[in-house]
Amino acid sequence: MLKVKDLTVKYHPHSGAAKYHSHHDHITVLDRVNLQLNPGEKLGLVGESGSGKTSLALSLVGMCEGQVQGSIKYKGEELLEKTPQQWGRIRGSRISMVRQQSGEMLTPNLPLLEQVMEPYLKDYPGQKEEARRRASTLLQKVGLESSYFQRYPYTLSGGEVQRSLIAMALVSDPELLILDEPVSSLDALTRSDILSLLDEVTREQNYSVLVISHDLDTVARLADRTAVLYCGALMEAGDTKEVLQDPRHPYTRSLVRAYPTLEGIKELQGIRGEFPPPDNRPGGCPFHPRCTQPLEICAHKRPRADIIENNRLLSCHRGGVIELLRCRGVTQRFKLEATAKSSVSFGKSTAKKQLSLEAVKGVDLNLHEGEVYALLGESGSGKTTLGRILAGVDRPCSGEIHFRGNNINRLSPKESKKTRRYLQMLFQNAGEALSHRMAVFDLVAEPLIIQEIGNHQSRKEAVNRALQWVHLPVDEDFLHRYPHHLSGGELQRVALARALVLQPKVLVADEPSASLDASVQAKIVKLLLQLQNERGFTLVLITHDLALAARAGDRVGIMHEGKIVEEGPASRILRHPQHPYSKALLQAASSSLFTSSPQKAHRGGFSVSFPV
Amino acid sequence: MHVNYWTELKKDRKGRTGLYMIGFLLVVALGAAWIAPYDPWAHVASPLSPPSWKHPLGVNDVGQDILSELIYGARTTLLVSVIASAASTLLSLGMGVMAGLFRGVPERIVMRLVDVMLIIPVFLVALLVAAYVNPGAFTLILMLSLLMWAPGARIIRTQVLSLKWQGHFTAARQFGAGTGYLVRHHLVPELYPLLAVNFIQVVRRAVFMKAGLAFLGVFDPAQKSWGLMIHYAREFVFTGAWQWWLLPPAVAVSFTIIAFALVGYSLESALDPRLQKGSTG
Numbered sequence: 001m002l003k004v005k006d007l008t009v010k011y012h013p014h015s016g017a018a019k020y021h022s023h024h025d026h027i028t029v030l031d032r033v034n035l036q037l038n039p040g041e042k043l044g045l046v047g048e049s050g051s052g053k054t055s056l057a058l059s060l061v062g063m064c065e066g067q068v069q070g071s072i073k074y075k076g077e078e079l080l081e082k083t084p085q086q087w088g089r090i091r092g093s094r095i096s097m098v099r100q101q102s103g104e105m106l107t108p109n110l111p112l113l114e115q116v117m118e119p120y121l122k123d124y125p126g127q128k129e130e131a132r133r134r135a136s137t138l139l140q141k142v143g144l145e146s147s148y149f150q151r152y153p154y155t156l157s158g159g160e161v162q163r164s165l166i167a168m169a170l171v172s173d174p175e176l177l178i179l180d181e182p183v184s185s186l187d188a189l190t191r192s193d194i195l196s197l198l199d200e201v202t203r204e205q206n207y208s209v210l211v212i213s214h215d216l217d218t219v220a221r222l223a224d225r226t227a228v229l230y231c232g233a234l235m236e237a238g239d240t241k242e243v244l245q246d247p248r249h250p251y252t253r254s255l256v257r258a259y260p261t262l263e264g265i266k267e268l269q270g271i272r273g274e275f276p277p278p279d280n281r282p283g284g285c286p287f288h289p290r291c292t293q294p295l296e297i298c299a300h301k302r303p304r305a306d307i308i309e310n311n312r313l314l315s316c317h318r319g320g321v322i323e324l325l326r327c328r329g330v331t332q333r334f335k336l337e338a339t340a341k342s343s344v345s346f347g348k349s350t351a352k353k354q355l356s357l358e359a360v361k362g363v364d365l366n367l368h369e370g371e372v373y374a375l376l377g378e379s380g381s382g383k384t385t386l387g388r389i390l391a392g393v394d395r396p397c398s399g400e401i402h403f404r405g406n407n408i409n410r411l412s413p414k415e416s417k418k419t420r421r422y423l424q425m426l427f428q429n430a431g432e433a434l435s436h437r438m439a440v441f442d443l444v445a446e447p448l449i450i451q452e453i454g455n456h457q458s459r460k461e462a463v464n465r466a467l468q469w470v471h472l473p474v475d476e477d478f479l480h481r482y483p484h485h486l487s488g489g490e491l492q493r494v495a496l497a498r499a500l501v502l503q504p505k506v507l508v509a510d511e512p513s514a515s516l517d518a519s520v521q522a523k524i525v526k527l528l529l530q531l532q533n534e535r536g537f538t539l540v541l542i543t544h545d546l547a548l549a550a551r552a553g554d555r556v557g558i559m560h561e562g563k564i565v566e567e568g569p570a571s572r573i574l575r576h577p578q579h580p581y582s583k584a585l586l587q588a589a590s591s592s593l594f595t596s597s598p599q600k601a602h603r604g605g606f607s608v609s610f611p612v
Numbered sequence: 613m614h615v616n617y618w619t620e621l622k623k624d625r626k627g628r629t630g631l632y633m634i635g636f637l638l639v640v641a642l643g644a645a646w647i648a649p650y651d652p653w654a655h656v657a658s659p660l661s662p663p664s665w666k667h668p669l670g671v672n673d674v675g676q677d678i679l680s681e682l683i684y685g686a687r688t689t690l691l692v693s694v695i696a697s698a699a700s701t702l703l704s705l706g707m708g709v710m711a712g713l714f715r716g717v718p719e720r721i722v723m724r725l726v727d728v729m730l731i732i733p734v735f736l737v738a739l740l741v742a743a744y745v746n747p748g749a750f751t752l753i754l755m756l757s758l759l760m761w762a763p764g765a766r767i768i769r770t771q772v773l774s775l776k777w778q779g780h781f782t783a784a785r786q787f788g789a790g791t792g793y794l795v796r797h798h799l800v801p802e803l804y805p806l807l808a809v810n811f812i813q814v815v816r817r818a819v820f821m822k823a824g825l826a827f828l829g830v831f832d833p834a835q836k837s838w839g840l841m842i843h844y845a846r847e848f849v850f851t852g853a854w855q856w857w858l859l860p861p862a863v864a865v866s867f868t869i870i871a872f873a874l875v876g877y878s879l880e881s882a883l884d885p886r887l888q889k890g891s892t893g
Binding site: 391392393413416417418420421423424425427429431432433434435437446447450451495498502 | 778779780782783784785786787788789790793797798801802
């Protein structure tokens, strides 16, 4: 029904609409946007403020003040060629719009009913009776009783104004309804009421709807399909549920992660970097400076929007958030030789039994670019063993680990060394991982020296940078201190700086805070998460602390006896655990710190056993 | 964890004494040409003259000044034993690290070799070899270093086995470090104290063995050596010459061995906290 093709909107910097002055000739607000809306479909358009949502909406009703290029085809007619007179006939009767902050759209000196009648009278002059009938039906439908009909706008509350505007938009029975931030200035209860109302009305009449909002919740409630806009470019589009629950584009994922919900337990994280001002938009993919997985091409070439499976539209050179690490059937067995050999025997009288412990039993795991994966489990569940395998420290007995598609245990020594750079591990005991014969500078520079990166000068700068990331001093005195001069928190920070100086893609942090006291613990974890967000690496957080896993992880995997028994988004796992072990773990973990009667923890029949 | 061995050594009375003694020996050996009153090879007086103001320790059977012989003897003794000990320690290091890092075939070969070396009576082999080969300083150094590496290699292997699972090894490997880097930057520095002790102890043994071999006549007779001096002096014990000819080299050998032994013990106790006394003294 509505087909938007290569829609580009530019403003001249000195025209009223552009708030920013620049030396550029014009500011591109929308850049080659393609959209399609079928009859009866409800399309959501999400984006941060400044992403060009409103310019798009205004273009659709011919009210955009900028220079509009491309094509907007509405039922086969090219809208961009219409004269203002023709637009007048389209607006209201065929395409109708509820605008953002729209209290100003009501004339202060007309009673409500007459205001609502007005658009209809404009299209069908003289049909006053019909207009009155329609207006009063609609007003009642949106919840405004006849007592409201003669009231003036200034006596209405925000919610009532919004309701009447909806009625006004619907009075001439349009085919397409554009809702531009329909509820963003309302309080939560009113917002919810209005949203239900809109949902009900649009479904009843089978309107085609375009919902534009920065609020994910609004879009989620009204739209069947959702498109995500960033800096005037379309990033991703698809079924609303799928887009919001399983975002594929790095931007969408960051957006969802930054959005506060009651369901989510995870600490809020902003999107790294700054939203670019309209007069200084990055070339290529507009998101590339803030993306965690940019390629060189991303800075030069706009990615094409391609349809991937399920009618999902994605414009990303990398095909969306990529899978960094994939492991299949990873198993690790430890021989318990000591037990077998300790009994001194002569001859062959005692059969040599090969005792072994399976610490990890056939684990499958996928890690995506830039996510935080919390690996949760009690001690002895095999999480450290798995972490070491993921980071490439140990080789598994069987199973495969692929990093960017290459099996890391089957690389040539040269490639293997190169891969090491991207897979880093933060060991449980930082003090042990640092050679006591090296000073801080040598410790942090060591990875660079091993990897043969840079010269002395550039290494010095890299070390300073890494130390600043972890909030450690960079003065000469500190650089020449030895590990035994440092506190536990400082040691952990030095270890972190060491891991980060190589700018890894994956960091496996094994109980990074377990050996520290509570206040330092919180600082380290906070720092780790903040760095994860800023630097954009994938973090595997190994912990036995359920609360920590919930606050830090995008996804949580629960490990029990060498297997990942449950895996999923943190909020789901912690609210609706499926596996009996997860349930037992949750029950045991409910902190007794702030409850008056501490409950005895039940292990629920689960225990760790060693096959000895 | 961090012990400054040099300071520890200087703080300990035994260590300090040993250091002074070694220092004295070094001065004598290095300055032999200036200190010695005569050329030790020259015939300067009538044979077997007793001590006098001109010849404080008398003159030997061919008319050479005994004091000068003694002074030049310190030079050979220190040279041979220090070089032999350094070579042997390096050999121990190489073998020990190999056995410790590469488990399996290399380890088995090295360790069986060590077992063999420990069984072999060192003196006997040295005597046999010397009977066939020209027993100069170089041969002696080669022989001593080949015969004395085994105990050190065993100790170093054990140490490597426990060191290689330490966190900072794993961490360095995680950064992509190869075996060469690990050995150079992580393993050997950790072994420094062990190597130092080993070196000192081997020097002590080398001094003793070198003197013993020379005493048995297994040394180049043209060079000056305490062992050789004892060897020749022994034939004249029936005269009174032994008092000034036999005793001084014997005392010099003991002095050297005691010097290195003192430093060795002191180092060992500095390294092993269990041997440290409550107070330094």
